[in-house]
Amino acid sequence: MAEAVSIRGVARVFSGQGSQVPVLRGVDLEATPGEFVAVLGASGCGKSTLLRLVAGLDSPTAGEIKIGGRTVIDCDPRCAMVFQEPRLLPWKNIAQNVALGARGVPDAETPAAMLERVGLAGNERAWPYQLSGGMAQRVGLARAFVRKPAVLLLDEPFAALDAFTRLQMGDLLRETCRDRSRTVLLVTHDVDEALRLADRIVLLGGKPASISAEYATAGHDPSRLRAEILGRFGLKEVA
Amino acid sequence: MAGGQSPPRLAPPRVRLPVSGIGAIRSLIVPLLILALWQLAVNQGVYSRSQLPPPLDVIAAGRELQDIGLLVPNVLASVERVSIGWGVGSAVAIILGLAVGFSRPIEGLLGPTLNALRAVPSLAWVPLFVLWLGIGEAPKLTLIALGAFFPVYTNLVSGVRQIDRKLIEVGRAYGLRGWSLTWEILVPAAFPSLATGLRLGLAQAWLFLVAAELIAASRGLGFLLIDGQNSGRADIILLSIMLLALLGKGTDWLLARGERRLLRWSDTFRGTA
Ligand SMILES: Nc1ncnc2c1ncn2[C@@H]1O[C@H](COP(=O)(O)OP(=O)(O)OP(=O)(O)O)[C@@H](O)[C@H]1O
Ligand SMILES: [Mg+2]
Numbered sequence: 358m359a360e361a362v363s364i365r366g367v368a369r370v371f372s373g374q375g376s377q378v379p380v381l382r383g384v385d386l387e388a389t390p391g392e393f394v395a396v397l398g399a400s401g402c403g404k405s406t407l408l409r410l411v412a413g414l415d416s417p418t419a420g421e422i423k424i425g426g427r428t429v430i431d432c433d434p435r436c437a438m439v440f441q442e443p444r445l446l447p448w449k450n451i452a453q454n455v456a457l458g459a460r461g462v463p464d465a466e467t468p469a470a471m472l473e474r475v476g477l478a479g480n481e482r483a484w485p486y487q488l489s490g491g492m493a494q495r496v497g498l499a500r501a502f503v504r505k506p507a508v509l510l511l512d513e514p515f516a517a518l519d520a521f522t523r524l525q526m527g528d529l530l531r532e533t534c535r536d537r538s539r540t541v542l543l544v545t546h547d548v549d550e551a552l553r554l555a556d557r558i559v560l561l562g563g564k565p566a567s568i569s570a571e572y573a574t575a576g577h578d579p580s581r582l583r584a585e586i587l588g589r590f591g592l593k594e595v596a
Numbered sequence: 597m598a599g600g601q602s603p604p605r606l607a608p609p610r611v612r613l614p615v616s617g618i619g620a621i622r623s624l625i626v627p628l629l630i631l632a633l634w635q636l637a638v639n640q641g642v643y644s645r646s647q648l649p650p651p652l653d654v655i656a657a658g659r660e661l662q663d664i665g666l667l668v669p670n671v672l673a674s675v676e677r678v679s680i681g682w683g684v685g686s687a688v689a690i691i692l693g694l695a696v697g698f699s700r701p702i703e704g705l706l707g708p709t710l711n712a713l714r715a716v717p718s719l720a721w722v723p724l725f726v727l728w729l730g731i732g733e734a735p736k737l738t739l740i741a742l743g744a745f746f747p748v749y750t751n752l753v754s755g756v757r758q759i760d761r762k763l764i765e766v767g768r769a770y771g772l773r774g775w776s777l778t779w780e781i782l783v784p785a786a787f788p789s790l791a792t793g794l795r796l797g798l799a800q801a802w803l804f805l806v807a808a809e810l811i812a813a814s815r816g817l818g819f820l821l822i823d824g825q826n827s828g829r830a831d832i833i834l835l836s837i838m839l840l841a842l843l844g845k846g847t848d849w850l851l852a853r854g855e856r857r858l859l860r861w862s863d864t865f866r867g868t869a
Contacts, residue, residue, distance in 0.1 A: 414765055432768045444766045448784040448861045457770050457780075486863035500770070 360425030367420035391537030398561035681740025689748035697756025743804030755789020
C-alpha cells in the first residue's frame with residue numbers, strides 16, 4: 358500500500374576534481390500516501406538527482422528522506438523507478454526484463470499480461486536491441502508497474518513516446534494509480550501532462566535548486582494554472 | 597489496450613552459424629591455394645623430397661601411423677591435456693578475475709603480483725616445473741593451465757571494469773544484492789570479454805601444449821613432432837602441424853558457436869556482408 362514520502366531540508370553537492378557543485382539545497386516536499394505529485398523544472402536543475410535520492414540510489418549531503426516514516430538509507434525496496442533512459446538489461450529478453458520488476462512481489466501480474474497493458478503483447482521473447490526507443494521506455498514502465506510499489510518514481514517516462522502513445526500511457530498510469538494504492542513522483546517537462554495526471558505540481562528551480570512553487574490541481578481551472586506555470590518558466594527562461 | 601492497433605510482433609532473431617554454404621566455400625579458398633603452392637614447390641624441386649614431401653605423402657604418413665596404432669592415441673593425448681589444462685586454468689582465472697574485477701581491496705592484494713607474474717614469459721617456468729613436478733603429466737598440465745590463465749584473467753578483469761554502472765544501478769534498484777547481482781548483472785555484462793578471453797586462452801593452451809610436449813613427452817602431437825625431427829621425417833612433422841591446425845581451429849569453432857548462442861542478445865557490429 359501507498360506510503361508517505363517526506364523530503365526535509367535535502368541538499369546534494371557533487372564534488373569532482375577539486376570543485377564542489379551544489380545541485381540541490383533545502384528541498385522540502387511532503388507527499389501524503391497515495392498522492393500524485395508532478396515535479397517540473399528546467400533541464401539540468403536536479404530533478405533526476407532528487408528522484409535518485411528518494412530511491413536510495415544516492416544519499417543526500419544534508420537533510421533527510423523518509424518513506425512511511427522510515428529513513429531511506431540504501432536502495433529502497435518500497436520504490437520502483439522508471440529511469441530517464443529505458444535501461445533495459447540487454448541480456449534479458451523483454452519478458453525477463455519485466456520479470457525483474459516482479460521479483461519478490463507475491464501477487465504480481467505475469468510479464469505477458471503486463472506487456473499487453475503497455476501495448477507490447479507478443480513481444481515477450483524479443484531482445485531489447487530490437488525495440489524502438491518508445492517501445493523500450495514502455496518496457497521500463499511495465500517493469501516498474503508490476504512491482505506494485507508503495508512509491509512509484511517516474512523520471513520523464515513518456516519523453517520518448519509519440520503524442521498518441523503518450524496519452525495512452527498517461528491513461529494507463531492514471532488508471533493504475535486511481536485507487537491511491539501508490540504514491541507517485543513524476544518528473545516531466547510537459548505542463549499539460551502534469552495538470553492532467555497530478556494532484557499537486559511542484560516547481561524545482563534556482564541554483565542550487567529547491568522547491569520554488571507548489572500548485573494543487575484540484576478545484577483549480579487548468580488553463581489558468583497552466584498559464585501561471587508557463588509564466589513562471591517564461592520569466593525564468595528570460596532572466 | 598485501447599485503440600484497434602495491433603502491436604508489432606518481433607521475431608526472435610535466428611542464430612547465424614559461421615559455416616554455411618557459401619561461407620564454407622569461401623573459407624576454403626586460401627587453404628586450397630596454399631596446397632596448390634605447396635604442390636608447385638614440390639614439382640619445381642625447391643627442396644629435396646625428404647625435406648618437403650608433397651601433400652599426398654603427408655596423408656600417406658597419417659595412414660601409416662594409423663596402421664601402427666600411433667595416430668589416434670597421440671591426438672587424444674594432446675586433446676586431453678589441452679582440455680584439462682585449459683579447463684583448470686580458465687576456472688582459476690574466472691574466480692580470480694571476478695574477485696579482482698569486483699573488489700578493489702582484492703585487486704590491491706592480488707593485482708600487482710599477478711601482473712608481475714604475467715610479465716614473466718611463461719616458458720621460463722618450464723625448468724622449475726620439471727624440477728618440482730618431474731617429467732610426468734603434472735608439469736605439462738600446469739604449463740598449459742598457466743598459458744590459458746592469463747588471457748582469461750586479463751580480459752575478464754577489464755570486462756568487469758567496463759560494465760555500465762547504470763545497469764548495476766538498475767539491478768540494485770530492483771532489489772538485487774550480492775550473489776544475485778553478480779550472477780544476473782555482472783557476469784552477463786562481462787560475458788563478452790570473458791568469451792574473448794576463453795578463446796584466446798584456448799589458443800594459448802595449444803601453444804603451451806606443444807611447448808610442453810616438445811620438452812619431454814612420450815605421447816602427443818609434440819612428441820610426434822620431435823619424433824619426426826629425430827627420424828628425419830618431414831612428412832610426419834607436416835602431418836603433426838596440420839593436425840594441430842585442425843584441432844586448434846575446430847576447438848575454437850566450438851567455442852565460437854557457444855559464444856554466439858550465449859550472446860544472441862548483443863547488438864554489436866559483426867562486419868559487413
Ligand atoms: N554524478 C554526478 N556528478 C556530478 N554532477 C552531476 C552528477 N549527476 C548530476 N550532476 C549534475 O547535477 C545537475 C542536475 O542533474 P540532473 O540529472 O538531476 O538534472 P535534471 O533536472 O534531471 O535534468 P534533465 O531534465 O535534463 O534530465 C546537472 O548540472 C548535472 O551536471
Ligand atoms: Mg533528468
